[in-house]
């Protein structure tokens with residue numbers, strides 16, 4: 001089995017004129033196709049390091065962070081609909097004011113001493129994961145006049161093998177900034193763009209506690225190698 | 233099912249994607265260990281200070297071990313990164329020993345993938361299908377440079393003169 005190439009329009013081109021930082025970082029040569037061998041058909045099965053509060057970003061400090069408490073949950077699947085269990089999911093995000101707890105984030109929104117914004121979990125047997133956190137704020141980013149990133153949570157996934165490695169961003173439904181964001185809009189296919197937008201889930205919302213957003217993530221699926229295909 | 237698109241890691245990936253010993257593919261003091269280090273640079277030759285380099289490889293015996301073989305290192309202010317590992321064994325499929333590499337950074341909407349080959353494997357490298365299909369100056373970007381005992385250098389140039397060869401899987 002090898003991993004199918006992604007469908008056209010799913011992933012952004014590396015060179016995207018609307019996103020200025022691509023200008024000096026996108027390679028100018030087209031990538032060279034590498035047939036998948038043993039190194040590509042395997043990958044790390046990381047289960048850590050995951051600490052006790054890594055799935056609850058509201059409990060990593062002495063007090064609770066300011067902001068709308070939310071649960072972000074979903075399943076990690078492959079392109080054939082199979083669950084991806086026992087796989088590390090990593091997230092990072094800005095605080096409720098849109099500020100990252102990072103030395104190089106210098107825009108004048110308040111830091112929150114009770115929020116770092118990093119989380120890790122390992123998926124369960126059904127590929128499920130869940131984080132408790134606060135809804136991040138939007139932030140300006142200087143890419144063009146009046147440029148604001150829509151609220152988002154960064155996600156990192158490994159899957160089972162090297163070709164499935166994915167870093168993406170989760171967005172929130174009905175965010176007016178989505179239509180104006182060059183990073184969202186770098187994805188050519190509109191339906192693919194919508195797959196990065198989480199869904200508000202009233203059933204999963206915890207009464208008197210936290211709003212819930214569902215975000216299922218689909219990694220690359222497999223394909224039979226030519227010599228495994230039936231003859232005729 | 234339809235895949236979820238890739239997005240950039242942005243400039244603040246270190247909040248979520250680093251851990252203190254991430255660069256140690258093998259523990260310190262492992263016999264035969266090698267330090268592979270390099271600089272990540274952009275199309276103007278400037279260091280990329282907000283990138284992440286990840287490595288994945290089989291063991292010295294040529295076999296994959298899902299509980300080992302992975303390394304990651306955020307780039308420093310000068311664009312440098314390093315991993316400490318052992319040279320992977322041959323797979324027995326005609327490919328020379330290699331380490332697969334993912335590079336993430338602000339300004340990269342998707343990871344870029346490349347490979348590290350080893351300078352002391354001249355015969356195996358000459359027979360490697362990927363290296364052999366590339367013009368010599370391009371193939372040279374995939375072979376680490378001997379930098380002294382237990383030290384290899386592998387610079388990644390995202391764009392421009394001597395741009396590293398990147399791979400599509």
Ligand SMILES: [Fe+2]
Nearest residue numbers: 149152154242
């Ligand atoms: Fe961000």
